[in-house]
Amino acid sequence: MTLKKLIQAEIDRIPEQELDNLYQWIKEFTDKINSVKNGIFPSQNIPPETLETAEKHLSYPYHDLDYLAGTWTKEDETEFLLNTQQFNQIDQELWQ
Secondary structure, three states, rough: OHHHHHHHHHHHOOOOOHHHHHHHHHHHHHHHHHHHHHHOOOOOOOOHHHHHHHHHHHHOOOOOHHHOOOOHHHHHHHHHHHHHHHHHOHHHHHHH
């Protein structure tokens, strides 16, 4: 079982009325991580374990879209290539 599935299983066990508290906790945690990542430390003291956890996870690769890998059909590919074809054209006037 992947880490993401383990986390989802634990979230599924949390009573509905507690999910707002979980969201607030996650939001505060990610704000602290982003503060550390951007070199901006909040005025409050950050526990050392939070900094260690943030440092550990900042270098962890994201796998948010892994479940989509290999799911495109030929039609999806054709549609994407047609819709992005204009990005392959260089506007010479912009480079003068």
